[in-house]
Amino acid sequence: MSPLDTAAAACLLLGAALTLSASVGLLRFRAMLDRMHAGTKPQVVGVLLVLLAMWLHRPSWRYAGPLLLVAAAQVITVSVAAYMVARAEYRDQSSRDDDAPAD
Template sequence: MGVIADWLGAACLVAGAVLALAAGIGVLRFPDALSRMHAATKPQVLGVLLLLLGIALRLRTMPDLGMVLLVAIFQLATAPVAAQMIGRAAYRSGRLDRSLLDADELAERGQGGGQVG
């Protein structure tokens, strides 16, 4: 059982590292703020959760599992809020191309920002 958990943990660590790398490359390569925000949150969060799962499978002690669980909860709680704030700031400052938006609900409410960038 321990060998199988070690191999699964190693696979999760590698998969998480690849997703975190993809998120970093996406932040550098994507052209606009909304695409970068997507790259900074979705694959990065899944990558961190896979890394934490890999760590949990390798360590397997209760204090370590408790710390891993705390890190996972904080990651899941803060990443969506940060992405929302980054998206709102980009929208209000006009640093995004509004033609790329499918629906512009903030403009309908009169909360629009600066010029189209």
């Protein structure tokens, strides 16, 4: 087994573990902002590590382009989705505060 294969296996296992921890966090956390954090941070790093493992398995420029494209799309879409979820939660919380009876 070459050093690149060993590095690819380590990245793949670590990426899978981070992605699994993100899914466990989504199920266990109660607060929406906690779930949002669990669903974005470790999940993105896990996917990026899996993509790195894929490139380490076949290190050539032919595979680097599509993998970089997927990595960029992942980083951009997750940050935008997290912003939209936080904004929706803020609006929902604000409307609940407005509907509360005044003391």
